[in-house]
Amino acid sequence: MAHKEQTSDDPTTGGAPRVAGLLLAAGGGRRLGGRPKALLRHGGRPLVEHAARVLREGGCDPVYVVLGAAGEQVRRTALLPGCVLVDNPDWSEGMGGSLRAGLQALSGAQAARGVEAAVVCLVDQPGIGAAAVARVRAACRSVGSLASAAYDGRRGHPVLLGAAHWEGVVRSARADAGARDYLRERQDELALIECADIADPADIDTPDDLHRLG
Known part of the structure; x- marks a missing residue:
């Protein structure tokens, strides 16, 4: 697994706790005919740019982006200043493999020292903006925090994982379940942050969903 940082001036959140952003953008878009989701066009640019910007504008720093399908093409075409790019072979x-790759990279990075939690977003949910990220991010109280956006009471993304949970999530993340099993086992600790008033969690999964892109 390799990762590197695209250079730029990193903004600061201006206060504690420090929360990283973790964008899962490795999917190959099998149900989209093999079109990698990171490279779908949104606002005239690759969708991965929009999603990474949402994390940064929501107060996350640093921002890690996990790439996989067409990873080299994403590196060549997407502008991701200040983001740490993580390859997931x-x-x-x-999703489980990408979540493990991202959390392992965060855990081992000198640049991430002092980070108390990570807000996890998926690249294929363009209706989730910086306001939802900021609202979930604000639920961080310590490395033990655990929170998730909710939509009319139903758990969704973004998800906030305190650093004390990263090792457990890495051990349990499998296939497309991501952190689902880990969160289910700890639902009594999980803070649900209602976001239906500010975000749309619909994802881009099939050609019928492409109308959600601008």
Whole structure:
């Protein structure tokens, strides 16, 4: 697994706790005919740019982006200033592999020292903006925090994982379940942050969903 940082001046959140952003953008778009989701066009630019910007504008720093399908093409075409790019060679395994790759990279990075939590977003949910990220991010109280956006009471993304949970999530993340099993087992600790008033969690999964892109 390799990762590197695209250079730029990094903004600061201006206060504690420090919360990283983790964008899962490795999917190959199998149900989209093999069109990698990171490279779908949104606002005239690759969708991955929009999603990474949402995390940064929502107060996350640093921002890690996990790439997989067409990773080299994403690196060549997407502008991701200040983001740490993480390669997931096992991207075809599903979301679980990308979540493990991102959290492991965060755990081992000098640049991430002092980070108390990570807000996890998916690249294919363009209706989730910086306001929802900021609202979930604000639920961080310590490395033990655990929170998730909710939409009319139903758990969704973004998800906030306190650093004390990263090792457990890495052990449990499998296939497309991501952190689902880990969160289910700890639902008594999980803060649900209602976001239906400010975000739309619909994802881009099939050609019928492409109308959600601008």
